[in-house]
Amino acid sequence: MSFSLTGKNILIVEDNPVFRKAMRDMLYGLQADIVTEADNGIAAINAMTKSTFDIVLCDYNLGQGKNGQQVLEEARHRKLIDYRCVFVLISAEQSASAVLGAMDSKPDDYLTKPFNAQQLLSRLTKHFVRKNYLVSIEKSLAKGDLAQAIRHCDALLEVGDKKMQMQLLKTRAELAISAGDFDKARQIYQDVLAQRELPWARMGLGVIDFQNNNIEQAIAGFQSLVADNPMLMECYDWLGKAYEALDQFTQVENVLQQALQLSPQSILRQKKLAEAADKNGNLEAAEKAYKSVVKLGKHSVHGSCADFAGLAKLYAKTNATDEALKTLAAMRQEYANQPEAELRASTLEVDVFKAQGKDELSQKALQKTLELCESLGNKVPKDAQLDVVKTCLLSDEHGIAEEMLHDLIHANIDDEQFLNDLRRMQSDIGMHNHSEILIQKTKQALIATNNKGVALYKQGRFKEALDLFEQAIQTMPDNKTIIVNMLKIMIHDLKVNEFCEEKNQRTINLFKKAKQIGVDQHKLGILQMEYAKLRHSQLAKH
Amino acid sequence: MRSILENNGVFPTILASTVHDIKNSLGTLLELIRQAAAKQNDQATEFDQLEFEAQRINHSLMQLLVMYKIDARKFSLVIEEHVVADIIKEAIDQQARLSRLHNIDLQVVCDEDLMCFCDYPVISNGLASVLNNALRYTKNTVLISATEDSGYLRIAIEDDGDGYPQKFLTADLSNSGELDWVSGNSGLGLYFVSVMACLHKDADKTGYVQVDNQSSLGGARFTLYLP
Numbered sequence: 001m002s003f004s005l006t007g008k009n010i011l012i013v014e015d016n017p018v019f020r021k022a023m024r025d026m027l028y029g030l031q032a033d034i035v036t037e038a039d040n041g042i043a044a045i046n047a048m049t050k051s052t053f054d055i056v057l058c059d060y061n062l063g064q065g066k067n068g069q070q071v072l073e074e075a076r077h078r079k080l081i082d083y084r085c086v087f088v089l090i091s092a093e094q095s096a097s098a099v100l101g102a103m104d105s106k107p108d109d110y111l112t113k114p115f116n117a118q119q120l121l122s123r124l125t126k127h128f129v130r131k132n133y134l135v136s137i138e139k140s141l142a143k144g145d146l147a148q149a150i151r152h153c154d155a156l157l158e159v160g161d162k163k164m165q166m167q168l169l170k171t172r173a174e175l176a177i178s179a180g181d182f183d184k185a186r187q188i189y190q191d192v193l194a195q196r197e198l199p200w201a202r203m204g205l206g207v208i209d210f211q212n213n214n215i216e217q218a219i220a221g222f223q224s225l226v227a228d229n230p231m232l233m234e235c236y237d238w239l240g241k242a243y244e245a246l247d248q249f250t251q252v253e254n255v256l257q258q259a260l261q262l263s264p265q266s267i268l269r270q271k272k273l274a275e276a277a278d279k280n281g282n283l284e285a286a287e288k289a290y291k292s293v294v295k296l297g298k299h300s301v302h303g304s305c306a307d308f309a310g311l312a313k314l315y316a317k318t319n320a321t322d323e324a325l326k327t328l329a330a331m332r333q334e335y336a337n338q339p340e341a342e343l344r345a346s347t348l349e350v351d352v353f354k355a356q357g358k359d360e361l362s363q364k365a366l367q368k369t370l371e372l373c374e375s376l377g378n379k380v381p382k383d384a385q386l387d388v389v390k391t392c393l394l395s396d397e398h399g400i401a402e403e404m405l406h407d408l409i410h411a412n413i414d415d416e417q418f419l420n421d422l423r424r425m426q427s428d429i430g431m432h433n434h435s436e437i438l439i440q441k442t443k444q445a446l447i448a449t450n451n452k453g454v455a456l457y458k459q460g461r462f463k464e465a466l467d468l469f470e471q472a473i474q475t476m477p478d479n480k481t482i483i484v485n486m487l488k489i490m491i492h493d494l495k496v497n498e499f500c501e502e503k504n505q506r507t508i509n510l511f512k513k514a515k516q517i518g519v520d521q522h523k524l525g526i527l528q529m530e531y532a533k534l535r536h537s538q539l540a541k542h
Numbered sequence: 543m544r545s546i547l548e549n550n551g552v553f554p555t556i557l558a559s560t561v562h563d564i565k566n567s568l569g570t571l572l573e574l575i576r577q578a579a580a581k582q583n584d585q586a587t588e589f590d591q592l593e594f595e596a597q598r599i600n601h602s603l604m605q606l607l608v609m610y611k612i613d614a615r616k617f618s619l620v621i622e623e624h625v626v627a628d629i630i631k632e633a634i635d636q637q638a639r640l641s642r643l644h645n646i647d648l649q650v651v652c653d654e655d656l657m658c659f660c661d662y663p664v665i666s667n668g669l670a671s672v673l674n675n676a677l678r679y680t681k682n683t684v685l686i687s688a689t690e691d692s693g694y695l696r697i698a699i700e701d702d703g704d705g706y707p708q709k710f711l712t713a714d715l716s717n718s719g720e721l722d723w724v725s726g727n728s729g730l731g732l733y734f735v736s737v738m739a740c741l742h743k744d745a746d747k748t749g750y751v752q753v754d755n756q757s758s759l760g761g762a763r764f765t766l767y768l769p
Contacts, residue, residue, distance in 0.1 A: 022573040025580075061566075092565045112663065113569045114600065118635035126628060162655055166623040196659055196744060198621060231618040262616055 003125045005032035009051060012037045013044040013058040013071060014090075019113070023057060026117045041066025041074075041299065048080035055124065056081065058107075060091035066299040069265065074301035076105045083138035086127045090115075133164055137171060146525060147532030150175050166192070173204055180526035182208045199229050203238065210242055211522055218242050226258075233259055233266070240272060247420065252276040253285070260289075267296040267303065274310060279424065287314055298334075305331055305341035306383065312348050313387075321352050328352075343372040344384055350391045366395055373404075382408060382418060390425050405435055410476045413442045446476065453485060462493045478517045486510055487527050491534065499538055507531065558610050565603050572596045590643050601671055605734045608664075612737075619661040619741055626656040626688045626695065632666035633673050634686070640677045641684070648677075651687040658695040660742055660768050668735040672699050672764050675728045679703040683759055693747060694767040705755035706762045715751050735766065744769035 010032055014020040020037055027035050036051065038044040041062050048056075056075075060068035068089050075081045089107040108127050111120070131138075133156070140149035153172045156164070169188050176185035186208050192201040202225055209218035222239040226232060236259035243251035256273040260266070274289035290311035297303020308331030315324035328345045335341035346368040353362035373380060373388050380388075385408055392401035405422075412418045419439060426434045449472045456465035469486045476482060490507045494500075511531070514524055575596060579589035611617035630652055634641070641648050669686075676684045680701030688697045710729070715736040735751055742749035747769035757763040 016570065018570050018573045018577075022576065025577075092562065092569055110663070112604075112667075114572045114597075116635065116638060118638050119632065122628070122631055122635055162657065163625055196621075196623075198659075229618045230615050 003121075003128055005030050005055075005121075005124070007034070008032060008054040009034045010036070010055045010057070011044065011047055011051075011053045013039075013041070013056065013062065013068065015039050015059065015061075015063045019059070026120060029117055030121055040064070041068075041071045044071050045074055045078075045080065048075055049078075053081065053085055056085060056087045057111075058087065058089055060089055067265075070300050072107055073105055077301045083142060084131065084135075086124060086131065088123065088127075130164075130167070133161075134167075134171070137175075145532065146175065146179055146528050147536070150179065150529075170200060173201075177204070177207065177211070178521050178525045179529050180522035180524075181529075182212060182522075199225060199232055199235075203232070203235055206235075206238060210238065210245075211520075215242050215245050231262060233263060233269075237269065240276075244276075244417070249276045249279045253280055253282065257285075264292065265296065267293055267300045270296060271302075271307065274307075278310070278314060283314060283318060287311070290314060294330075305335040305338060305344055306381070308334070308341075309344040309348065309384075309387075312345075312352075316348060316352050316355070319355060321356050324348065324352050339372060339376055340380065340384065343369065343376065343380065344387070346372065347384070347387045347391050350395060354395075362395075366391070366397070370397070370400065382412060383421070386422060386425055390429060393426075393431065394429060406438065409435060409438055409442050411478050413439070413446055413476060414479060414481050442476075446472075446479070446481065450481060450485060453489075457489050457492070462489055462497075465489055466493075480514070480517060480519045483510060483514045483517065484519060484523060484527070487514060491527060491531050494531075495534055554610060554614060558607060561603050561607050561610075565600065565607075568596060568600050568603070572600070587643075590639065594640060594643075598674075601667075601674070602730065604667070605671075605730065609734075609737075612741075619664060621659055621661055621742070623657055623659050624662050625654075626658050626697070627652050627654055629658075629660070629662060629666045630669065630686055630688065630697070632662075633669035636666070636670040637673050637677060640674060644677060644680075646677055646680060647683045649683065649685045651685065653688075656688055656690070656695070658768055659744065660695075661738075664738050664741075665766075665768070668738050669697065669699070669766070671731040672735060672766075675731060676701045676703075676762065676764070680761060685757075685759060691767070694749075694769055696765060696767055698763060698765045700757035700759050700763045701761040702757070702759040703761040705757075706753050710753050711755065715753070732764075739766055739768065742768050 005027065010027060012020060012023050012027070012035060014023060014037075017039075020039065024035055024037065036047050036053075038047050042065060044056075044058065045066075047053075058068045058071055062068060062071075066074070068091070072087055072089065075087070081087060086109070087107045088109045088111055090111045090113060092113045108131075109123055111123065136152040137149050137156070140146075140152055150172075153168060153175055157168050157172060169192055173185045173188040176182070176188065185204060189201040189204040189208075192198060193205075202221065206218045206221035206225070209215075209221060219239065219242045222235050222242065226235050226239065229235070236255050239255045240252050240259075243249070243255060253273065253276040256269055256276060260269055260273060264270075270289050270292045274286050274293055277283075277286035277289055290307065293303075293307045294311055297307050308327055312324045312327040312331070315321070315327060328348060331341055332345060346365045349365035350362050350369060353359070353365060369388060369391065373385075385404060389401050389404050389408070392398070392404070408422070409419075422435065423433075426432060449468065453465045453468045453472075456462075456468065466486060466489055469482050469489075473479065473482050473486075487507065487510050490503060490510060494503055494507065511524070511528070572593060575589055575593050579593065582589070608617065627650075630650060634648065634650070673684070673686070676699050680703045683702050685700045686697070687700075688695065690696070710732065715732065732751070732753065739749035739751050749766070749768045751767070752765045754763050754765075755761065
């Protein structure tokens with residue numbers, strides 16, 4: 001296949017002028033004609049916001065500021081590059097796993113310095129051939145059409161190109177998991193493993209165990225995997241998730257410590273470690289982790305004011321009030337004019353100033369907290385809301401606290417991990433089981449509504465069932481169970497009754513909402529597939 | 543000073559960081575040599591020699607770093623299925639300049655559809671360093687061939703030079719305890735490739751390396767077996 005760099009929009013990100021020139025010369029020598037250069041991470045991101053690149057060649061080590069990993073993470077996170085772009089990470093480091101392990105999103109390829117023009121061209125050719133081959137699948141996925149992506153993948157598998165077979169099977173299994181079709185995914189992984197012991201297939205089986213709620217079995221699988229593949233960082237994350245599901249935070253902490261010792265650069269992993277250590281009361285470990293998070297966050301798209309607040313909270317807990325205030329000052333500087341940062345800061349100041357005996361300042365901070373909370377409304381992240389509740393409870397603002405608790409519990413009644421956080425907070429301030437009655441009552445109400453709704457649905461009384469859920473959603477906004485039930489009914493309604501555009505639009509909106517509030521992809525996937533099938537036969541009729 | 547290093551076990555880490563730093567400098571040096579060479583065509587051979595030596599240092603440092611990582615349990619292979627022809631091409635690309643430099647006839651016999659399970663950069667780099675040796679010691683021709691051989695992938699690199707010295711022929715390459723033969727660049731390179739081969743495992747099969755002077759071309763023959 002003839003492949004040319006002519007007409008390809010290429011970005012070079014490299015801080016060393018010698019290498020930058022070398023790469024530019026190399027590219028021009030390979031007939032490239034559109035080459036942009038950036039000598040640091042911010043310049044690279046800026047270039048990507050202005051132009052769509054076909055190829056990004058990015059050095060890992062960019063001196064001060066963002067590194068190559070952070071550039072890639074931000075570019076993907078902000079959708080500055082899409083599936084068509086070939087992103088190549090370049091480094092002097094020989095072993096790919098050492099660098100890639102820390103990464104939550106992987107580059108298309110990894111090149112070790114020094115390399116020559118022939119090497120570069122061979123690699124790029126390979127990736128364009130591969131991307132070209134898979135483009136139908138990726139395009140469907142970018143549109144959010146899971147069913148179509150699966151059809152394309154199956155069609156390619158049918159062709160039976162030996163060179164692409166493994167890649168396609170891996171993709172097909174991942175698509176099956178997204179669609180909630182665990183049997184299909186398991187079958188693929190087992191077939192692959194019968195041929196060869198490959199870590200991704202073994203890990204896939206663990207993920208299926210996890211999603212099927214066989215947590216213990218998942219843990220056993222992940223553990224034996226990391227024992228054989230110590231640099232398989234993703235696997236530590238799954239182990240952590242599994243222990244978290246069992247509420248075993250000592251284990252979560254251990255696993256993450258182990259992973260971070262091998263590759264300390266992952267901000268999301270450090271964040272998880274900080275939270276777990278904090279929950280376990282290992283304040284020293286938590287402090288160390290939070291400090292790393294704050295430091296890594298400076299150049300990362302995943303950095304947030306919540307990291308500073310976490311560190312400041314920790315200091316407040318140990319009565320290191322000066323340190324706490326210093327951290328908050330640093331946060332205000334880094335996140336100037338961000339109401340969420342201001343809210344987090346003032347919430348903490350209420351307690352800190354009180355501890356310092358500065359009651360007047362504490363009162364002022366409380367006023368500000370309540371004002372900000374009011375004006376921001378539901379834009380306040382739930383962990384920050386929980387902090388406000390805590391402060392209110394400690395400052396005798398019980399009316400406001402109870403009101404917020406009521407809303408928080410109703411909105412998050414099926415989020416057991418959040419409810420545990422809430423319980424932990426109340427125990428910490430000597431109000432053990434304070435909201436337990438409300439939690440249980442809300443749970444029962446949800447169950448009752450669901451049962452009633454499902455019963456109505458079974459009797460074919462779709463409209464009544466939907467009305468009931470519609471009503472329930474007013475008091476429990478963002479409740480995943482209700483949204484999923486509504487979707488089920490809507491789809492069934494479309495199937496058995498005459499197709500109507502208004503109902504169809506409502507279904508589409510519900511899908512959007514479900515995605516937005518974070519319904520598990522595999523639960524949503526089953527419905528997406530069913531809906532796609534329905535639409536398919538609908539369109540065929542016309 | 544010595545005791546501080548020993549007590550904290552910092553020496554390996556300092557060593558690794560230092561090697562990294564040297565590698566970075568070397569990378570810049572290599573580029574500068576290339577750029578200078580491009581400007582002065584008439585002295586090309588000297589620049590080529592400079593580049594060749596710098597490449598060699600780079601290879602040795604890279605091997606040292608990987609060995610350190612294995613020792614510190616910070617290394618695991620990334621096994622995927624790859625097209626064998628791509629791996630061979632990568633090794634040839636790396637050594638493209640040298641084969642041109644010595645005007646060597648480089649032949650490849652490999653089925654385009656041949657696949658294998660391995661760590662792509664590890665194996666292609668290993669083959670590149672063996673190829674580097676072959677290109678240096680051959681007279682006219684180097685042959686790279688790949689076939690399937692009773693459950694293993696077999697990649698051979700042969701030349702028409704004088705063959706391997708006796709110490710390599712009698713060495714037990716898979717025994718990392720017996721290292722008398724490991725000296726000089728080719729010895730280190732062979733040792734490294736055989737360690738990497740050993741890390742490739744499938745069920746009860748383990749990768750290995752063989753060297754002999756049975757080449758059909760009349761010189762040295764290196765053979766890598768991957769399960």
